[in-house]
Amino acid sequence: MSHPVFALNHMVAPGLSPRKFFELAKSLGLKDVEIRNDLGGNAIMDGTDASEVKALADEVGVRIATINALQRFNDWSPEREKEAIELADYARDVGAKALVLVPVNDGTGQRDGERQANLRSALKGLKPILEQRGLIGYVEPLGFEVCSLRSKREAVEAIQAVGGEERFKLVHDTFHHHLAGEPELFPAMTGLVHISGVTDPDVTVSAMRDPHRVLVDAEDRLGNIEQMRALIDQGYDGAFSFEPFAEEVQQLENPAEAVRDSMDGIRAGLV
Template structure:
């Protein structure tokens, strides 16, 4: 058994205020968290100033590893540029180290050639914006069949094509890795790992969606333990951030115990 470095994404307990969420992470022995810009009635959506979020993180002795996320990042236009600048500025001012970049996921932009061109355009535009703020861009391919960027290999190739290795990394999401059927790992380009499990024995891989994503346990069908082991064996040393979307998890009456059990399960398998 070896020690794993865990982090907590606010999606694990979306109803908690930033202060309560940070306290939860701290109580579990974690030192890193991810905040989000898609939680209604919560920071960042409710207008909470970045400085306030930064102060709360410092109070709890936590590092904000990312803001999750700039959506549709690879559909670059004036609106996306403004949205990106706002999020990058917020990330800088709240002390976040990175901004997660999520691709278009509606069936558009999937054509061969167009996919790569759209990725290159977005990365090229984002690169100076991120560098000026000292923020890393975390590209997160999604495994859904309708996604415009399913492949981590394609993401890495796009980053390297613009000499963006110092500005961009990828997110290895265990759920999306499984859905994409992608066998290749890129630990040297991985800046963050998102972990969640699927235990429902009846849902097909093609039909898996975010509500199926729970805390990883012994019934996990995604082989989180194997994915984590392979990443670490090949040099990944960063955090493994819990990101369950299931209403079952969100409605838990004792989320702290549930997370701790998952931490113990994964640590025993490490």
Template sequence: MAAPTFALNHMVAPQMSLGSFFKLGKTLGINQFEIRNDLTGNAILDGTSPHQVRELAEGEGAEIISINALQRFNEWTPAREEEARRLAAYASACGAKALVLVPVNDGSGKLEGERQGNLRIALKGLKPILEQADIIGLVEPLGFQICSLRSKKEAVDAIHATNGADRFKLVHDTFHHVLAGEPDIFPAMTGLVHISGVDDSKVSVDGMRDPHRVMVTGGDRLGNVTQIRDLLAQSYAGPFSFEPFSPVVHATTDVTGLIKCSMDFIREKL
């Protein structure tokens, strides 16, 4: 079985500037990164041009694997289409390989038939935009009960129904995989894996939220190591990107140490 390739999502240290974030990875032997468009005071929201981002990445030997994310992608409106065009163009210009696609997550658009139809409409609308930018769309089902796209199988069915397999892949998120309660994994359709752990022993699975998500440790309740092992055993060869949302992680003074411990733990357990 191949060893995992680790990547960093900017959520691991959201207060760091992009240049510092790339340097952080470099000190850990990581050269694949996800940048975000939801971090106030940081690229992309602060107006940093895609060409500056590309120069920063090239200067550190960093590969930008995705921009995270086009939100509410499966609610396809003229405004959403315009946003998708802008983000796809930015991704292409900064050298990013993909754009993460996050579904509506507010309790709407969930009805049987409605949600599958909305998903197909969005994929059809996105496909030519992604093709023009020459990037991949990474569809990320979320496990929350209020989400309009919880099932990876539903996402895969829609991708095939819209002839999108050359342009769309899945994000397998170890946290959302557990919350969704869907046993199936789709390694051949997976383009990116997000990893984070939940150590809090008091919270129920249905009560788990982003702030519970820490690095992967011995206290992990999500079975990250098992999920990673299963994906690798079934020939997934893409990156495993750390994406912790916990304020505890964000407040640490030794993020390098936290990431290193987590990588060592996962490698040892595999």
């Protein structure tokens, strides 16, 4: 089993400044980081210029893999297009490789036929925006029952329908994969994997939400190790990015130690 390549999403420690976050990744021997546009007082939201964030990453010695994320991307409109252009400009200027695309997740746009048409329309609109800036769009299906894009197969079919194989990849999120209950993996179409675990023994799968998502450990109920092993066995060689949302992780005084323990446990489990 080849060694997995790990990355860090800023959600691991959202209270850290960009510099401290980059230094955390570097201290763990990691090269790739994901920055976010939904963290108050941090980088994008506080108006820090992209060139400044890029200079910080270069100075610390990490790469910005993605900006996470263009929300409601499959509800395409002039307003969404404007938002996509601004975020894509920032992603290009910060030196990111990709922009994560998150679908509508409020119970709307779910009807059969409607959701596929909405998805294709959004991908068609996004394709030239991404092409002009040399970016990849990472489409992230969410497993929540209210989500307008739960199926990776549906995402792949839409990407192929718009001739977007060079411009779009999937995010395989281990949490959302478990919730969606879709057995198929699409390693060749996968650009990034988000990893997090759920250890609460009492929560049902349909009731699992972001605050349940902790670092992957021996008590994990989502089958992270099995999912990672299957992806690697089927040829996936990209990064596995830690993306926990649980407050008990985000408020850790020593996140480096916790992430290191998780990485060690995953490596041992994959042997």
